[in-house]
Amino acid sequence: MSFSVTILGSSSALPTSERFPTAHLLNANERFFLIDCGEGTQIQLRKYRIRLGKLNHIFISHLHGDHIFGLFGLISSLKLIGREATLHIFGPDQIEELMLDHLKYFQNELSFEIAFHKFQHRHPATIYKDNNIEVTTIPLKHRIPTCGFLFREQPTPRNIKKDMVEKYKIPIREIVKIKGGKDFETGDGQTIPNSELTLPPFLTRSYAYCSDTAYSEEIIELVRNVDILYHETTFLQKDSDLAAETLHSTTRQAAEIALKAGVKKLLVGHFSSRYKSYDTFEKEAQEVFPETSAVNDGDVFSVSRVREKM
Amino acid sequence: MSFSVTILGSSSALPTSERFPTAHLLNANERFFLIDCGEGTQIQLRKYRIRLGKLNHIFISHLHGDHIFGLFGLISSLKLIGREATLHIFGPDQIEELMLDHLKYFQNELSFEIAFHKFQHRHPATIYKDNNIEVTTIPLKHRIPTCGFLFREQPTPRNIKKDMVEKYKIPIREIVKIKGGKDFETGDGQTIPNSELTLPPFLTRSYAYCSDTAYSEEIIELVRNVDILYHETTFLQKDSDLAAETLHSTTRQAAEIALKAGVKKLLVGHFSSRYKSYDTFEKEAQEVFPETSAVNDGDVFSVSRVREKM
Numbered sequence: 001m002s003f004s005v006t007i008l009g010s011s012s013a014l015p016t017s018e019r020f021p022t023a024h025l026l027n028a029n030e031r032f033f034l035i036d037c038g039e040g041t042q043i044q045l046r047k048y049r050i051r052l053g054k055l056n057h058i059f060i061s062h063l064h065g066d067h068i069f070g071l072f073g074l075i076s077s078l079k080l081i082g083r084e085a086t087l088h089i090f091g092p093d094q095i096e097e098l099m100l101d102h103l104k105y106f107q108n109e110l111s112f113e114i115a116f117h118k119f120q121h122r123h124p125a126t127i128y129k130d131n132n133i134e135v136t137t138i139p140l141k142h143r144i145p146t147c148g149f150l151f152r153e154q155p156t157p158r159n160i161k162k163d164m165v166e167k168y169k170i171p172i173r174e175i176v177k178i179k180g181g182k183d184f185e186t187g188d189g190q191t192i193p194n195s196e197l198t199l200p201p202f203l204t205r206s207y208a209y210c211s212d213t214a215y216s217e218e219i220i221e222l223v224r225n226v227d228i229l230y231h232e233t234t235f236l237q238k239d240s241d242l243a244a245e246t247l248h249s250t251t252r253q254a255a256e257i258a259l260k261a262g263v264k265k266l267l268v269g270h271f272s273s274r275y276k277s278y279d280t281f282e283k284e285a286q287e288v289f290p291e292t293s294a295v296n297d298g299d300v301f302s303v304s305r306v307r308e309k310m
Numbered sequence: 311m312s313f314s315v316t317i318l319g320s321s322s323a324l325p326t327s328e329r330f331p332t333a334h335l336l337n338a339n340e341r342f343f344l345i346d347c348g349e350g351t352q353i354q355l356r357k358y359r360i361r362l363g364k365l366n367h368i369f370i371s372h373l374h375g376d377h378i379f380g381l382f383g384l385i386s387s388l389k390l391i392g393r394e395a396t397l398h399i400f401g402p403d404q405i406e407e408l409m410l411d412h413l414k415y416f417q418n419e420l421s422f423e424i425a426f427h428k429f430q431h432r433h434p435a436t437i438y439k440d441n442n443i444e445v446t447t448i449p450l451k452h453r454i455p456t457c458g459f460l461f462r463e464q465p466t467p468r469n470i471k472k473d474m475v476e477k478y479k480i481p482i483r484e485i486v487k488i489k490g491g492k493d494f495e496t497g498d499g500q501t502i503p504n505s506e507l508t509l510p511p512f513l514t515r516s517y518a519y520c521s522d523t524a525y526s527e528e529i530i531e532l533v534r535n536v537d538i539l540y541h542e543t544t545f546l547q548k549d550s551d552l553a554a555e556t557l558h559s560t561t562r563q564a565a566e567i568a569l570k571a572g573v574k575k576l577l578v579g580h581f582s583s584r585y586k587s588y589d590t591f592e593k594e595a596q597e598v599f600p601e602t603s604a605v606n607d608g609d610v611f612s613v614s615r616v617r618e619k620m
Contacts, residue, residue, distance in 0.1 A: 013386070013387070013390055014387050014390050014391070015352065015353050015356065015383075015387075016356055017353065017356045017357040020353065021383070039349055039350060039352070039353070039379075039380070039382075039383040040349060040350040040353055042325060042349070043325050043327065043330065043349070043350055046325065046326055046327045047327040063415065063416075064416075065382060065383060065386040065416050066383075066386070069349075069379075069382050069383045069386075070349070072349075072375060072379050072382075073325075073331070073349040073375060073376075073379045076323065076375045076376070076379075077323070077324050077325075080323055080324050081324070094415070098415050101411055101412075101415075102411075102412065105373065105404070105408050105411075106373075106374075106375050
């Protein structure tokens with residue numbers, strides 16, 4: 001039951017030989033969610049041995065090329081490998097028109113449907129939910145409509161202990177109630193407290209993805225206490241004027257969001273290719289928020305599955 | 311004065327972790343010609359340390375995604391690095407409409423002009439010429455209009471020997487004539503034969519690029535005696551039915567074209583990702599045409615600069 005993020009691309013708009021443009025892959029209990037899809041994403045997926053056929057849901061933060069140019073080749077390859085299942089693409093308003101305009105030149109006979117799920121970018125909204133995970137948009141401040149995404153596991157019930165079912169001969173009809181927190185009364189009038197019968201539920205794990213954005217305190221409440229926050233950090237602190245001008249963030253700004261939101265771990269990426277070394281990104285952010293990692297292509301960050309305290 | 315081809319992508323439509331989709335770069339005396347531009351071409355260019363700014367001419371064989379999806383990101387990056395010079399794109403008829411339809415979403419304010427040079431695909435034609443090189447189309451047989459390209463150096467004059475100019479006190483007005491092959495008469499009526507005064511011209515070097523195509527004997531005359539022929543070889547011989555069905559070529563078919571055209575060297579690539587190993591491609595082609603190499607991403611094939619025989 002893994003919950004992990006694989007960094008497929010950690011560069012900003014200009015890729016380097018070491019860093020592809022932005023794409024992340026969330027593995028939430030073996031369901032795979034692709035988040036942004038820069039040029040070469042399908043090549044990175046193959047490199048890191050993630051089967052293209054496992055992708056069903058793609059989330060696009062905004063329609064800048066370095067977050068979307070990999071979609072064309074990926075869709076083309078999905079057709080070539082004979083995909084039949086519907087592909088769900090979540091993105092800003094214009095995404096459907098853009099993709100259809102493009103597909104008319106290349107894929108007039110796709111072997112599968114694409115379902116476009118368009119979202120508004122001004123207010124947070126739940127855009128996806130299944131029995132395991134829920135996805136909410138995080139409005140960001142960029143040059144065009146842009147949203148990040150919060151992926152959070154659904155709460156699970158308490159787990160009943162099997163040996164207790166046998167010991168007290170608990171009938172099936174009582175089990176659901178006990179999982180919901182109820183105590184159990186035995187045939188001879190004895191009350192067994194719920195805490196003896198069950199294990200607490202697992203903590204819900206969460207991943208928040210924020211790229212691209214200027215410093216925006218509106219993000220803080222939306223990512224409060226998440227396990228992992230990825231926040232773009234295109235520029236070092238000394239280039240804060242460039243960050244302001246292009247509506248991107250600096251190391252310190254990302255770290256301040258992480259600090260104020262009380263997240264457990266901060267990832268920074270989307271580095272401008274102007275810098276020769278990336279160590280300073282981590283160092284500058286850690287001065288404000290020690291639990292920071294500057295990401296590299298191929299990095300995998302996992303969240304352990306642990307139960308709530310008794 | 312190099313004449314070399316760098317393989318940027320050697321896969322067919324489905325890239326692998328080792329092989330990007332098709333793109334080649336011809337360095338003809340430090341002028342760089344990009345031939346096809348599959349997804350990730352700009353990343354490969356950076357990997358192999360070729361400066362994006364050096365590109366002025368891009369030749370697109372046909373409008374299948376694995377030959378063109380890298381154009382979007384490349385153009386976007388050229389804007390980001392502040393390109394101002396016109397970019398020349400040569401391609402089949404629909405290329406301008408396709409690119410403009412695309413650019414309207416991403417690059418409504420390019421910092422440079424794109425000049426589209428559209429070619430017809432039925433008959434060979436010279437589509438580019440400068441003082442060093444000439445490019446001619448090679449009509450191919452594929453599912454959509456497709457042309458390969460023949461790059462051939464322009465013939466150069468004979469080189470006059472400096473010490474002969476001094477020895478015989480040759481006036482400047484005679485030099486052009488001597489370079490053209492004329493003998494020289496000295497003041498005292500002695501005739502110095504041209505062969506004593508000059509070195510023969512350099513042989514014109516050539517590179518022919520044929521991807522994608524079914525076996526087509528019409529190619530043979532167009533690539534006769536070239537130094538390097540790249541001919542796609544999507545399938546091994548045992549899959550000749552698949553080659554016929556998809557209008558691609560097998561190992562033996564590529565090798566037969568090379569043999570019949572008397573080329574000096576054959577490169578095969580555009581391998582289907584269905585194969586686990588690529589050694590057999592080289593082996594099968596070499597049975598027909600020994601001077602064959604199966605290409606890998608990053609390979610560089612050079613042609614030496616040598617003079618014609620005296």
